[in-house]
Amino acid sequence: MSVNEVAAGRICFPAAVVGLGRIGQGYDYDVSVGAGPVLTHANAFASHSGFDLVAGVDPSAAERARFELKFGVPAFDSIEAMQRHVNPSVVALCVPTANHMEALELLLQKPLRAVLCEKPIAATYAEAKRMTACAKRADCVLLVNYMRRFEPGVLALKQALAEGCCGDLYKGVVWYSKGFLNNASHFVDLLRFLLGEVGEIELIHAGRVWAGVDPEPDVRIRFGDCDVHFLAAREECFSLACVELVGTGGFVHYLDSGERIEMRQVVPDPDYPGYLKLSDTARQVATDFRRYQWWVAEHLYRHLVDGTALYSDGETASQTLETVERVLNLTKG
Numbered sequence: 069m070s071v072n073e074v075a076a077g078r079i080c081f082p083a084a085v086v087g088l089g090r091i092g093q094g095y096d097y098d099v100s101v102g103a104g105p106v107l108t109h110a111n112a113f114a115s116h117s118g119f120d121l122v123a124g125v126d127p128s129a130a131e132r133a134r135f136e137l138k139f140g141v142p143a144f145d146s147i148e149a150m151q152r153h154v155n156p157s158v159v160a161l162c163v164p165t166a167n168h169m170e171a172l173e174l175l176l177q178k179p180l181r182a183v184l185c186e187k188p189i190a191a192t193y194a195e196a197k198r199m200t201a202c203a204k205r206a207d208c209v210l211l212v213n214y215m216r217r218f219e220p221g222v223l224a225l226k227q228a229l230a231e232g233c234c235g236d237l238y239k240g241v242v243w244y245s246k247g248f249l250n251n252a253s254h255f256v257d258l259l260r261f262l263l264g265e266v267g268e269i270e271l272i273h274a275g276r277v278w279a280g281v282d283p284e285p286d287v288r289i290r291f292g293d294c295d296v297h298f299l300a301a302r303e304e305c306f307s308l309a310c311v312e313l314v315g316t317g318g319f320v321h322y323l324d325s326g327e328r329i330e331m332r333q334v335v336p337d338p339d340y341p342g343y344l345k346l347s348d349t350a351r352q353v354a355t356d357f358r359r360y361q362w363w364v365a366e367h368l369y370r371h372l373v374d375g376t377a378l379y380s381d382g383e384t385a386s387q388t389l390e391t392v393e394r395v396l397n398l399t400k401g
């Protein structure tokens with residue numbers, strides 16, 4: 069098994085990043101490792117003591133040069149070239165979605181402990197199922213990077229909701245921009261995690277198509293016992309990603325992509341006897357969204373070392389993709 073014991077006695081997994089674009093290394097390229105936000109896989113592996121970043125892969129010479137300059141480890145122009153020279157046990161797969169399946173199948177021709185695959189897991193539900201089966205056959209952990217499932221604020225919110233802090237959630241709104249597949253899918257996945265499985269789906273308005281490829285419908289989706297309306301905003305004006313959920317005992321506000329989470333509980337109205345209202349002050353749930361990718365690495369590490377549950381895998385991500393496909397099919401009439 070290709071793991072190294074480090075001096076501290078902590079297991080350290082050699083890790084590689086395949087696809088050195090925005091989520092691979094780009095978003096936080098100008099941030100020094102360990103000095104601020106952790107928004108990319110390269111930074112996460114470089115800053116988490118349980119991983120040793122050993123290589124990158126990208127056909128682009130410019131991306132390879134940037135990677136080698138910042139991280140001081142080699143970058144290769146293909147998966148095969150990497151496999152000839154280094155032997156990672158964990159790989160973050162960050163190539164364009166259309167190439168996920170082909171790249172995963174190539175990677176799994178060699179033994180791997182885990183692949184951390186970007187979302188959406190695949191271009192189609194059928195491919196997602198094939199990838200999940202392929203990883204299972206290869207005895208390789210397949211984590212899919214719906215990063216909110218690993219973020220401490222979301223986990224605290226899930227716990228608080230389970231304890232009944234807002235009563236029974238019955239209705240909600242998601243504002244999203246920049247495409248249903250690319251962005252609203254994050255909230256389909258998050259709400260499956262928080263509220264339960266998807267039931268009825270109703271198209272309200274087919275909307276426009278972002279960048280000519282990704283529809284932006286307004287749609288109602290039932291998660292467990294909660295009806296949630298997804299409404300598309302205009303990315304060219306500003307990016308928008310927030311969720312509001314109303315329950316029998318309170319209100320949840322998930323704001324700014326997840327940088328802030330607030331909960332307000334029901335209290336007696338001091339001015340109107342017999343009426344109930346939301347508390348004036350909101351309970352702030354502590355979040356660490358700007359280091360989401362570090363938390364994904366941490367959960368993967370805990371899973372590999374201690375066998376703790378993995379909250380987003382091939383199965384859960386395939387189900388999310390299936391829901392997204394149902395919505396997208398409705399937009400085609």
Ligand SMILES: NC(=O)c1ccc[n+]([C@@H]2O[C@H](COP(=O)([O-])OP(=O)(O)OC[C@H]3O[C@@H](n4cnc5c(N)ncnc54)[C@H](O)[C@@H]3O)[C@@H](O)[C@H]2O)c1
Pocket residue numbers: 086087088089090091092125126127128131146147162163164165167171186187188213214215
């Ligand atoms: N989790 C998130 O919030 C999030 C955010 C952004 C992107 N993504 C996902 O990450 C993936 C990549 O998106 P991106 O925005 O970083 O794209 P990108 O275009 O910025 O980067 C993709 C990189 O992959 C490289 N590449 C293409 N084929 C390759 C191959 N066979 N082997 C190695 N490298 C290859 C390209 O040269 C490019 O540098 C997509 O699946 C996308 O949906 C997820």
